[in-house]
Amino acid sequence: MSQQTSYPPVPPTAPVPPRNGLGTAGFVLGVVGLVLSPIPFIGVVAWPLVILGLIFSAVGIARVGKGKATNKGLSIAGVVASVLGLGVCIAWVFIWNAAVDEVKEEVERVAKVDYEVTGDATDVDILYGEVLDPKSETAATLPWSKQVENKGVFKGGTLTVTAGENGGTVTCKITVDGAVVSTKTATGPFATAACTGT
Secondary structure, eight states: OOOOOOOOOOOOOOOOOOOOHHHHHHHHHHHHHHHHTTSTTGGGGHHHHHHHHHHHHHHHHHHHHTTSOOOHHHHHHHHHHHHHHHHHHHHHHHHHHHHHHHHHHHHHOEEEEEEEEEESOSSEEEEEEETTEEEEEEESSSOEEEEEEEESSOOSOEEEEEOOTTOOEEEEEEEETTEEEEEEEEESTTOEEEEEOO
């Protein structure tokens, strides 16, 4: 009579949790870098994060291919997040350079500024030029004009005209590169018209 040996039932094996430490690290770094990349100034921190995220995620994908790791999806998501973050960082470089070039060009641009005074007043006191370094003249009769070249952000300067004691009308006008930027009129003894260009 044969005897049957019974073995205890084999418990079902628990599923192996996904393992891919580098892929997970790459995903986290890529997502954090992507979130920080559009923020001005703080986005500088995103550069190393997205680069490391891209490297770690790529290594994670390679480890999955060699059978040393699982969870390939998280590594792919890390690559995508890192590439997007890197794209935003690169876009910021171009935007920043364009803004710096534009400001530099504006500061270095030389503008032709025309200061003009018209009217029927006599013995007119004229103060014109850059705000911090104005020049003064007296015109016995009008019209009066002067053309100068200004360099810098504030290109128009100022023009202040004061009529003499006999009164009359005075009109100041500032023109920058052919465009009138300011004009004012005043009437009466010692009347003052002040124009400010930008």
